[in-house]
Amino acid sequence: MKISWNDFVKQCESCQACPLGATRTNVVIYRGSVVAPIMFVGEGPGATEDEQGLPFVGQAGRLLQLLLDAQGFSTENYHIANVVKCRPPENRVPTEQEAAACKKLLGMQILICKPKIIVLLGKTAYTLFTGDKNAKMTQIRGSFIEKNGYLIMPTFHPAYILRNNNERVKLWKDIEQVRRKAEEMGLMERLPSQPDMPTERPSK
Numbered sequence: 001m002k003i004s005w006n007d008f009v010k011q012c013e014s015c016q017a018c019p020l021g022a023t024r025t026n027v028v029i030y031r032g033s034v035v036a037p038i039m040f041v042g043e044g045p046g047a048t049e050d051e052q053g054l055p056f057v058g059q060a061g062r063l064l065q066l067l068l069d070a071q072g073f074s075t076e077n078y079h080i081a082n083v084v085k086c087r088p089p090e091n092r093v094p095t096e097q098e099a100a101a102c103k104k105l106l107g108m109q110i111l112i113c114k115p116k117i118i119v120l121l122g123k124t125a126y127t128l129f130t131g132d133k134n135a136k137m138t139q140i141r142g143s144f145i146e147k148n149g150y151l152i153m154p155t156f157h158p159a160y161i162l163r164n165n166n167e168r169v170k171l172w173k174d175i176e177q178v179r180r181k182a183e184e185m186g187l188m189e190r191l192p193s194q195p196d197m198p199t200e201r202p203s204k
């Protein structure tokens with residue numbers, strides 16, 4: 001059954017399928033474009049995201065944005081979402097049950113947006129997509145895998161990079177690979193020259 005984006009948003013806004021629905025301020029669905037070729041999937045909203053109803057707008061989000069901007073991504077190129085759409089208390093990792101409850105909505109989101117490339121930001125997203133709970137991000141990041149017709153790139157969550165800034169270059173390289181793949185596939189225009197990695201830290 002086909003569902004419109006507006007109906008999907010209404011379903012998200014009224015969802016109480018897991019306990020996170022009871023404590024949220026806003027359901028956090030996406031930012032970017034609803035027809036973008038590249039989807040980024042993180043873990044769950046934090047305090048700023050819960051307050052604003054937008055994903056990746058806190059410090060980690062600003063780091064991601066810094067890297068995306070430097071690689072020439074514009075709003076129409078990406079759709080940013082999370083494994084769960086409501087904030088886990090104290091920014092804890094969503095439980096398996098919460099992630100499973102929200103999976104149906106994320107599945108609908110993917111079907112509506114039809115991305116060609118999905119970037120999994122961190123272990124929670126990787127586990128949800130692959131079922132692999134034991135993978136180490138240091139070992140699996142940076143290589144595309146194909147799953148259900150989507151090209152998938154696992155990489156570090158930007159919150160991890162905020163705590164381990166010496167690893168920033170790896171997230172940068174992974175985003176660069178996504179950019180190159182998108183160029184190869186005709187999803188983004190080529191950049192005239194290779195940009196330098198931004199080194200500033202987003203403020204808290």
Ligand code: SF4
Pocket residue numbers: 012015016017018019020021022027084085086098101102105
């Ligand atoms: S986290 Fe997802 S499943 Fe849980 S209440 Fe929010 S929208 Fe529904």
